[in-house]
Amino acid sequence: MVKEHQKLQFDYQYLQQQLSELKRMIFGSKSERFVASDIEQLDLFVEQLEISDIKHESIEITYKREKKAEEKQQPIRSSIPSHLPRIEEIIEPAEISPNSKKIGEEVTEILEYNPSSIFVRRIVRPKYIVQEDTKIVIGALPSLPIPKGNAGAGLLSHIMVSKFVHHLPFYRQQQIFKSQHLDISRATLCNWFNATTKLLEPLYDTLQKELLQSNYLQIDESPIGVQDTSKKGKLHMGYHWVHHAPLERLVLFKYAPSRSKNVPEELLQEYNGTIQTDGYSGYTNLNTKGTITLLACMAHARRYFEKALNEDAFRASYVLEQIQKLYAIERKARKRESSAEQRKRYRKSYAVPILDSLESWLKAQVLEVLPKSAIGKAIGYTLKLWDKLKRYTIDGRYEIDNNLVENTIRPLALGRKNYLFSGSHRAAQKAAMLYSLFASCKINNIDPYCWLKDVLENIQEHKANRLHELLPNHWKILKGINVAD
Known part of the structure; x- marks a missing residue:
């Protein structure tokens, strides 16, 4: 009878866990950020008082408070970037006498937009005959992404970036082109896609x-x-x-x-x-x-404990707080722009003691929780991978997650x-x-568009043993682009 009761209790806890997880997936926040309670934060700085030493007294307090009238704040308009081109429009007064003298001007800047324009690049190559040897000469045709095709590098780049960076399927792009009075079939778009990938x-x-x-x-x-x-x-x-x-x-x-x-x-x-x-x-x-x-x-291990918060807040919160300290160490090293060797020494001094203490705590707790409970799964998963989880501390080039x-x-x-x-x-x-x-x-x-357009215009003439120069990490150096990390 006792075993049956324990089984029913375990099944109840399991179903509660599943229901909590389902609610979390449907209605809960997707953020994995853990924020400790106010009491726990206070305990970092002052000694915790014994509950038995606190005497509770009920005191009724009444008072009046005058609410200060809030001043209406004026909306702050963000400045318009200076690098955008300006098209100047001068509006003279409707009535102005010949003797009027200009004393200044009011300038109003408004952001405007023109839909992307599609144009035809018409390449004209005159032919000449050299009378001495009756030979016909003509200018060389620039490299085209699709030989004998009528799609330029700019259009192909726009189509590829629209789909794989801005997530616009071909049928939506087809509709956009139609609104600009250009009818391109889905089959043509697919053929251009195949030709572009073959070239790349x-x-x-x-x-x-x-x-x-x-x-x-x-x-x-x-x-x-x-x-x-x-x-x-x-x-x-x-x-x-x-x-x-x-x-x-x-x-x-x-x-x-x-x-x-x-x-x-x-x-x-x-x-x-x-x-x-x-x-x-x-x-x-x-x-x-x-x-x-x-x-x-470490982020995957943290997710298991974040899911176990509703079931066992005490144990889950403790582990999340320790992991939070590990991430604080990483943020501090990143803020200081530490080198790999400096980050390794920093982790050895501060992260390794936290990891060693947490490992001992997990090994002690795993014996006190149900293996199939949410907290049991979290502890089991973490201990199974523990050697691999703490291995990031041996090299400053490695990431924590x-x-x-x-x-x-x-x-x-x-x-x-x-x-x-x-x-x-x-x-x-x-x-x-x-x-x-x-x-x-x-x-x-x-910018993926600028990169792809340049690559499509030059890849056919680029030497095969120097193709690595066109990879994004080398291309910006080749083009002399100074991009801040």
């Missing part, structure tokens, strides 16, 4: 080779629905495997039909270095030729809400190509 494929391969030369990578994966001819009426669930090299400022999206460990094994077959991932077991025991060191993500690579996935998540799925496995990989290049532009603070 060697650069994508160069990006992959350079990224794999980094000795520190962050990896994550994100699902994408794909139409599969073998599954009529159903979508196949494929995955974009995202790789981020923080030191080289490069991002690589790689599409695969599955989430099998064979995917990272194939890509990382010759890799030597450190990879940082979440707790997915597919990264453990990779059968590769190189030596790989694994780091875990995988958030940088997760940030590069956001454009994919936003685009997925708009175009819903890819038309084929091949189209998904072509999309991965553009996501890679545009994400690399973003972390290098480069």
Whole structure:
């Protein structure tokens, strides 16, 4: 009878946990930021009073307060950027005598907008005949992205950026073009997309080779629905495997039909270095030729405790406070613009003692909680990955979490809400190509349109052994662009 009661109690707690998680997903805040209560914050500075020593007395207090009339604040208008071009418009008074003398002027600046203009680039190349040898000469045609095509580099760049940076599917772009009296079929847009990705494929391969030369990578994966001819009426669930090299400022999206460990094994077959991932077991025991060191993500561990707050606020809050201290150390080092060696020493002095204390606390608490409860899962997950979680302290180049690579996935998540799925496995990989290049532009603070337009205009004449110069992290140096980090 006692066992049955315990089982019913456990089932009740489990259902309560599931209900709480469902409410949180539907109605709750998506922020993972933890804010301790006022009492806990006070305890950092003063000794906690014993509850038994406090005498409670009820006192009724009445008073009148005069509410001060609030002065109406005038709205503050933001200044108009000085770099924007100005079109001056002078308005003279309707009635002005010839003897009037100008004593000044009032200037009003208003932001205006003209829809993007589409124009035809007409290239005229006169032909000449050289009478001495009867030879006809003509000027060389500039490099065109699509030979014998009628789409220029600017238009192609606008279409690609609109879809993969601003998340506008081709059918919406088609409607926008129609409003500008230009009828471009969906088939034409798809053909231009295929031609553009074919032109960029060697650069994508160069990006992959350079990224794999980094000795520190962050990896994550994100699902994408794909139409599969073998599954009529159903979508196949494929995955974009995202790789981020923080030191080289490069991002690589790689599409695969599955989430099998064979995917990272194939890509990382010759890799030597450190990879940082979440707790997915597919990264453990990779059968590769190189030596790989694994780091875990503190943000993923923190999420488990954040979910356990409603069930066990005391234990969950304690762990979240300790993790909050670890992140405060990282923010301080970043604010000081510390070098990798300085950050390593700083972590050894301040982060390692917190981690050692937290490890002992977790090992003691895991014996006192139900394994399948929310707090039990949080502690179990964290202890299972503990060696990998604290390994970031051995090298100042490593990050405490995988958030940088997760940030590069956001454009994919936003685009997925708009175009819903890819038309084929091949189209998904072509999309991965553009996501890679545009994400690399973003972390290098480069305008993706300017970069792609320049690349499409020059890539065909660029030497194959110097293609790396067109990658975003090298391109801004080649062009002499001074971009602040």
